[in-house]
Amino acid sequence: QQQVKQSPQSxxxxxxxxxxxNCAYENTAFDYFPWYQQFPGKGPALLIAIRPDxxxxxxxxxxxxxxxxxxxxxxxxxxxxxxxxxTYFCAAGQTGANSKLTFGKGITLSVRP
Amino acid sequence: xxxxxxxxxxxxxxxxxxxTLSCSPISGHRSVSWYQQTPGQGLQFLFEYFSETQRNxxxxxxxxxxxxxxxxxxxxxxxxxxxxxxxxxxxxxSAGHRTGELFFGEGSRLTVL
Numbered sequence: 001q002q003q004v005k006q007s008p009q010s011x012x013x014x015x016x017x018x019x020x021x022n023c024a025y026e027n028t029a030f031d032y033f034p035w036y037q038q039f040p041g042k043g044p045a046l047l048i049a050i051r052p053d054x055x056x057x058x059x060x061x062x063x064x065x066x067x068x069x070x071x072x073x074x075x076x077x078x079x080x081x082x083x084x085x086x087t088y089f090c091a092a093g094q095t096g097a098n099s100k101l102t103f104g105k106g107i108t109l110s111v112r113p
Numbered sequence: 114x115x116x117x118x119x120x121x122x123x124x125x126x127x128x129x130x131x132x133t134l135s136c137s138p139i140s141g142h143r144s145v146s147w148y149q150q151t152p153g154q155g156l157q158f159l160f161e162y163f164s165e166t167q168r169n170x171x172x173x174x175x176x177x178x179x180x181x182x183x184x185x186x187x188x189x190x191x192x193x194x195x196x197x198x199x200x201x202x203x204x205x206x207s208a209g210h211r212t213g214e215l216f217f218g219e220g221s222r223l224t225v226l
Contacts, residue, residue: 002130002134027141032213034214036217041219042220043117043203043205043217043218043220044156044203044212044217045216045217046215046216049214074161088142089155089156091156095211097169098144098161098163098168098169098207098209098211099144099146099161099168099169099205099215100158100161100169100171101156101158101215102158103148103154103155103156103157105155105225106152106155106156
């Protein structure tokens with residue numbers, strides 16, 4: 001049973017465009033929703049995270065939108081750059097479960113110059 | 114501050130053998146968790162250790178085990194290797210006080226022949 005589902009599976013965006021990646025979760029006990037970015041040959045690195053007490057969080061060009069009733073959250077990358085080309089993972093965690101995160105399968109974003 | 118260090122970075126084993134992977138967390142971090150990354154399944158949680166005690170465990174068979182030492186360094190062991198164990202094994206460290214940012218190493222790439 002896949003508890004966190006990402007879409008689309010891959011994404012190609014032109015430089016300067018908006019990249020949108022969606023995630024849906026099933027377990028209503030989840031209360032921590034991070035996004036991780038991974039470059040080839042590197043480990044994932046935290047990009048931005050949100051907790052369900054807010055519906056949106058913005059850090060620079062990256063924004064998380066959260067819809068608790070729909071059990072969905074999304075990552076928006078504004079003014080996408082070729083350097084943003086990477087694999088993006090959404091994840092979900094539960095307070096008390098500490099480092100146990102449930103990850104989506106990841107999507108590969110390619111930003112064309 | 115040095116990041117998470119994993120050794121070895123690459124290794125090749127044959128079916129039936131066993132393997133031990135090592136992880137040195139960020140200085141001061143007491144939590145070490147392990148994840149298996151494969152193209153089809155994304156990142157899957159194996160287990161987490163905090164102050165030398167296993168605090169969480171994922172849904173992997175007993176062939177997968179781990180431990181943590183008093184200096185927070187951790188090892189994971191896979192016995193009786195199967196072809197399906199071929200994967201990137203990622204170690205992540207955190208302060209461990211609450212569900213929060215995980216700092217991943219670059220991983221150990223295991224190939225089972």
